[in-house]
Amino acid sequence: MKTINNIIELVGWEAIKLLIGLIGVLVVVVVNALVLTWAERKVSGHMQRRIGPKEVGPCGMLQPIADTIKLIAKELLTPQNVERPLYFLAPVIVFIPVMVSFVVIPFDAYLQVKDINVGILVILAFSSLSVLSILLAGWGSNNKYSLIGSVRSVAQNIAYEIPLLLALLAVVLMTNSLSLRDIVESQKGLWYIVSQPIAFLVFFIAGVAETNRTPFDLPEAESELVAGFHTEYSGMRFALFFLAEYTNIFIICAITTTFFLGGYHGPILPGFVWFFGKTYLLVFVILWFRWTFPRVRFDQLLNFSWKLLIPVSLLNLIVTGGILKL
Amino acid sequence: MALTNPVAIVKGAVSLIIGLGVTIKAFFSPVVTVQYPRVELKISPRFRGHTKLVADKDNPDKTSCIVCGMCEKNCPSGAIVKVVGEKKEGEKKKTLTSYILDFTTCSQCGICVEICPVDALAFSAEYNRAVFTREGCHFDLVKEFEKRKIH
Numbered sequence: 348m349k350t351i352n353n354i355i356e357l358v359g360w361e362a363i364k365l366l367i368g369l370i371g372v373l374v375v376v377v378v379n380a381l382v383l384t385w386a387e388r389k390v391s392g393h394m395q396r397r398i399g400p401k402e403v404g405p406c407g408m409l410q411p412i413a414d415t416i417k418l419i420a421k422e423l424l425t426p427q428n429v430e431r432p433l434y435f436l437a438p439v440i441v442f443i444p445v446m447v448s449f450v451v452i453p454f455d456a457y458l459q460v461k462d463i464n465v466g467i468l469v470i471l472a473f474s475s476l477s478v479l480s481i482l483l484a485g486w487g488s489n490n491k492y493s494l495i496g497s498v499r500s501v502a503q504n505i506a507y508e509i510p511l512l513l514a515l516l517a518v519v520l521m522t523n524s525l526s527l528r529d530i531v532e533s534q535k536g537l538w539y540i541v542s543q544p545i546a547f548l549v550f551f552i553a554g555v556a557e558t559n560r561t562p563f564d565l566p567e568a569e570s571e572l573v574a575g576f577h578t579e580y581s582g583m584r585f586a587l588f589f590l591a592e593y594t595n596i597f598i599i600c601a602i603t604t605t606f607f608l609g610g611y612h613g614p615i616l617p618g619f620v621w622f623f624g625k626t627y628l629l630v631f632v633i634l635w636f637r638w639t640f641p642r643v644r645f646d647q648l649l650n651f652s653w654k655l656l657i658p659v660s661l662l663n664l665i666v667t668g669g670i671l672k673l
Numbered sequence: 674m675a676l677t678n679p680v681a682i683v684k685g686a687v688s689l690i691i692g693l694g695v696t697i698k699a700f701f702s703p704v705v706t707v708q709y710p711r712v713e714l715k716i717s718p719r720f721r722g723h724t725k726l727v728a729d730k731d732n733p734d735k736t737s738c739i740v741c742g743m744c745e746k747n748c749p750s751g752a753i754v755k756v757v758g759e760k761k762e763g764e765k766k767k768t769l770t771s772y773i774l775d776f777t778t779c780s781q782c783g784i785c786v787e788i789c790p791v792d793a794l795a796f797s798a799e800y801n802r803a804v805f806t807r808e809g810c811h812f813d814l815v816k817e818f819e820k821r822k823i824h
Contacts, residue, residue: 394696396705639696640689654677 368460421582433487441480444473496575500566513660514550531610600629744785
């Protein structure tokens with residue numbers, strides 16, 4: 348009897364911990380999306396020497412909230428002849444894998460929902476699921492632009508998942524662990540950006556491509572495909588795609604911080620400040636890319652991955668392995 | 674193929690970094706947007722708005738117009754609809770009482786300003802007037818002159 352009670356108590360505590368973590372993750376996801384929509388418009392404004400939003404709240408900071416209210420209040424239009432189950436499922440599916448990735452990210456030395464010993468595998472497995480929802484959205488929309496956008500997205504994600512993984516593998520070789528916390532802890536002295544600069548570059552480029560951001564934004568390509576895979580989505584369904592995109596940006600930047608920029612390590616300030624500071628610096632770099640680089644052509648996109656990024660990251664892996672063996 | 678040539682790759686990477694430099698410089702440069710209804714740009718002194726009546730040098734309360742009607746006669750578009758004056762008791766010259774400019778047909782050619790023998794006309798710097806009816810474009814320059822005098 349006592350042992351059963353103990354087990355219930357134990358499970359209960361774990362469940363409560365997970366629940367609190369999940370709520371925290373939800374808050375981070377939503378706040379991050381709000382901040383990023385504002386930052387995106389503000390940064391793009393200043394890069395074009397405009398002001399950006401400024402009317403709602405101080406410096407336009409309440410603009411995302413006004414936008415959210417607008418999106419929630421909008422009617423959910425369903426076009427005729429869509430593949431109904433797929434069409435409804437896609438915006439939900441796009442959001443769930445994104446949430447799972449947050450569980451294993453160490454925000455601070457003790458601020459992590461759960462430290463899994465295959466943490467990086469979890470993130471990579473679930474983030475590659477988001478391409479499935481893009482495919483569902485494109486297929487279910489019964490619209491040629493959506494379909495072209497999603498097919499492009501699939502080809503792109505397959506091509507860029509490989510260098511992404513190979514770049515991380517070099518770091519894993521040096522750490523001998525797949526747990527994100529172990530990887531951060533092993534960077535106490537030297538960040539991996541110093542010892543693995545090529546892996547960092549390859550990972551960041553592939554990460555930008557994974558999140559479908561410019562210059563690799565072919566799946567959404569406004570100028571050619573209307574809005575790509577989310578052409579037929581409006582209101583809250585569109586907002587979910589939007590939320591997922593911004594959360595994906597955050598996750599890619601967070602993983603880059605964890606793997607190459609020493610995660611929560613840093614002098615004086617508390618760890619999570621360092622973590623979020625580094626992450627948002629990388630987010631700024633991605634926004635900066637958007638207003639600097641034009642969109643690449645599709646053959647250039649695939650060639651860049653298969654002919655440059657993959658050979659380079661493989662070479663990097665071999666050299667890393669060789670040096671470690673010596 | 675450019676991707677197999679290391680020199681081309683390095684050159685390309687450098688060009689990307691130069692591009693990033695251009696945008697970050699723009700990011701930290703001052704904003705050029707003017708918040709129009711709240712802030713207005715300074716208008717060039719040679720800007721041609723609609724015509725306005727100029728105050729007399731010796732007597733700033735009055736215009737120097739002598740109601741000769743030259744502007745009305747010389748207007749190529751017939752935009753100057755009415756120039757009326759009256760001779761008041763004890764004054765030598767006529768005094769202007771009404772000067773209607775139909776701004777819908779005025780092309781700001783400036784012949785009225787040039788031809789005026791007493792330089793009573795000039796271009797205003799006003800460029801953002803909005804009206805709701807066609808008649809709203811019939812400006813009474815005398816009334817506007819009086820209004821300016823009060824302010």
